[in-house]
Amino acid sequence: MFNFTATYTDMYQLSMAQVYFKKGKKDELAIFDYYFRKIPYNGGYAIFAGLGDLLKTIETLTFSKEDIEYLTQYDFEPDFLAYLRTFKFSGTIYSVQEGDVVFQTQPILQVEASMVEAQIIETILLNLLNFQTLIATKASRVAMVAKDKTLLDFGLRRAQGPGGYFASKAAMIGGFHGTSNVIVGRDYNIPISGTMAHSFVQSYDTELEAFRDFAECRPKKCVLLVDTYNTLKSGIPNAITVAKEMETKGQQLLAIRLDSGDLAYYAKQCRKLLDAAGLAYVKIAVSNQLDEFVIKSLKEQEAPIDIYGVGTNLVIGKPNGALDGVYKLAYSSGKPRIKISESLIKTTLPYRKQVYRMNDENGKFIGADAIAIHTEEKVDLMHHPYEPYKQLEVGAYKQEPLLTPVMENGKKTIPDYSLNEIAAYSKERLSHLLTEYKRFDNPHIYKVGISSLLKKERDMLIALYKTDKN
Numbered sequence: 364m365f366n367f368t369a370t371y372t373d374m375y376q377l378s379m380a381q382v383y384f385k386k387g388k389k390d391e392l393a394i395f396d397y398y399f400r401k402i403p404y405n406g407g408y409a410i411f412a413g414l415g416d417l418l419k420t421i422e423t424l425t426f427s428k429e430d431i432e433y434l435t436q437y438d439f440e441p442d443f444l445a446y447l448r449t450f451k452f453s454g455t456i457y458s459v460q461e462g463d464v465v466f467q468t469q470p471i472l473q474v475e476a477s478m479v480e481a482q483i484i485e486t487i488l489l490n491l492l493n494f495q496t497l498i499a500t501k502a503s504r505v506a507m508v509a510k511d512k513t514l515l516d517f518g519l520r521r522a523q524g525p526g527g528y529f530a531s532k533a534a535m536i537g538g539f540h541g542t543s544n545v546i547v548g549r550d551y552n553i554p555i556s557g558t559m560a561h562s563f564v565q566s567y568d569t570e571l572e573a574f575r576d577f578a579e580c581r582p583k584k585c586v587l588l589v590d591t592y593n594t595l596k597s598g599i600p601n602a603i604t605v606a607k608e609m610e611t612k613g614q615q616l617l618a619i620r621l622d623s624g625d626l627a628y629y630a631k632q633c634r635k636l637l638d639a640a641g642l643a644y645v646k647i648a649v650s651n652q653l654d655e656f657v658i659k660s661l662k663e664q665e666a667p668i669d670i671y672g673v674g675t676n677l678v679i680g681k682p683n684g685a686l687d688g689v690y691k692l693a694y695s696s697g698k699p700r701i702k703i704s705e706s707l708i709k710t711t712l713p714y715r716k717q718v719y720r721m722n723d724e725n726g727k728f729i730g731a732d733a734i735a736i737h738t739e740e741k742v743d744l745m746h747h748p749y750e751p752y753k754q755l756e757v758g759a760y761k762q763e764p765l766l767t768p769v770m771e772n773g774k775k776t777i778p779d780y781s782l783n784e785i786a787a788y789s790k791e792r793l794s795h796l797l798t799e800y801k802r803f804d805n806p807h808i809y810k811v812g813i814s815s816l817l818k819k820e821r822d823m824l825i826a827l828y829k830t831d832k833n
């Protein structure tokens with residue numbers, strides 16, 4: 364994992380922190396909610412990712428000596444800088460589990476900490492959670508259509524700079540099986556794999572020589588790229604020759620890769636030629652600007668493809684470059700807090716909260732999550748957050764609390780889950796969501812509502828702040 368220091372933040376966090384420090388407010392307890400307003404890709408769900416990295420980062424986050432020296436040139440007073448040098452996050456964090464299915468407007472994570480500490484971690488929290496949730500969600504959509512086929516992440520070269528690091532990692536949470544990204548493989552214990560580039564084939568006078576040398580040096584996981592010159596007239600015949608030579612040494616060619624042209628047509632032709640040569644075991648891998656829609660189409664065309672390499676569209680989260688996740692104050696200095704907006708959708712929810720997921724008797728999600736004040740043990744009536752007359756009786760459902768402590772007094776209280784564990788959990792949770800929420804076109808909208816008590820408290824605060832002279 365990257366080693367961040369506490370300067371991985373926005374300047375305004377430090378400016379505000381200095382005021383809290385000078386005015387004796389730094390230790391006042393604050394509660395912030397993390398949530399997003401719009402599900403990416405016009406989809407019906409998102410996959411929450413980045414929690415493990417966030418907790419590890421926060422646990423050890425400090426301002427180094429060099430950080431403090433750097434900050435002296437700005438308007439910070441020596442006593443505040445001396446305090447920053449001792450900074451350590453000592454708060455509590457409640458969160459949904461990493462990998463869970465999450466929806467618009469619900470608190471996914473809450474920070475309960477001193478005002479200064481809660482403020483200083485805001486930027487890194489948003490930076491880590493927003494991006495990983497965006498990419499894990501994209502990966503999950505791809506995995507949903509690829510079903511039992513192998514998915515490899517090829518995106519590092521086209522990623523937004525070092526963002527590719529976390530993209531490769533988040534892709535695994537969403538259901539990818541491996542990556543070409545070596546450093547992420549090292550850091551997160553993910554299987555790394557890869558084939559060969561066109562440049563490798565081009566660098567030889569003949570394609571056959573290139574294939575032979577590659578197979579000789581990499582006999583165990585040999586994948587030959589067959590489309591440099593002519594897939595059916597040279598790439599596949601040469602791959603068959605090399606595969607047969609490998610057989611004489613007791614080896615097996617793993618796969619061929621196609622990276623251009625009509626992938627369904629070529630995959631079918633290649634399959635026929637390989638099968639006719641007695642090479643039914645040789646797999647077919649494809650790449651070239653794949654995404655969930657192209658893969659869905661290839662499946663519908665019954666293209667005999669075993670491995671999909673997905674790069675650009677995965678790691679840049681195309682067509683959504685960002686998740687709009689925000690961090691909003693819900694409580695401070697002993698009082699519930701609210702941010703009023705002209706549109707009720709941007710008005711925040713006060714107090715520390717709990718989110719209850721409604722399950723039916725078989726453990727399937729019925730499609731409704733209720734946000735309540737954390738002391739409420741159950742929700743009977745759930746209100747639409749912005750449309751006053753829409754409500755749903757939920758008292759009869761099994762109600763699953765989603766927010767649990769993951770950090771207390773600055774110490775992580777959950778284990779370091781492996782990416783495999785998180786991905787398996789995510790898959791299991793997604794299996795409880797009805798298919799209507801998973802379709803790409805006009806998915807069913809999952810209902811997120813608020814309890815009667817939370818609605819009453821929110822509406823009282825709206826009335827108070829609207830009439831108060833602020």
Ligand SMILES: Nc1ncnc2c1ncn2[C@@H]1O[C@H](COP(=O)(O)OP(=O)(O)OP(=O)(O)O)[C@@H](O)[C@H]1O
Nearest residue numbers: 622623624625626627628650651652653657660661
């Ligand atoms: N059978 C198919 N069905 C649906 N989409 C496909 C199919 N075959 C390829 N595609 C997708 O079509 C897109 C563009 O393919 P196109 O043929 O224009 O490019 P190309 O093959 O890379 O061109 P070039 O040969 O110049 O490299 C890619 O996103 C590719 O994944």
Ligand SMILES: O=P(O)(O)OC[C@H]1O[C@H](OP(=O)(O)OP(=O)(O)O)[C@H](O)[C@@H]1O
Nearest residue numbers: 517560561622650651652653673674675
């Ligand atoms: O299309 P993406 O989903 O982004 O997948 C990654 C792409 O990166 C490589 O191409 P590139 O032209 O960079 O290198 P190459 O010469 O090895 O083909 C690879 O062949 C894929 O086409």
Ligand SMILES: O=C(O)c1cccnc1
Nearest residue numbers: 517543556557558559672
């Ligand atoms: O291993 C591959 O085939 C690969 C890796 C990165 C990008 N494109 C392809």
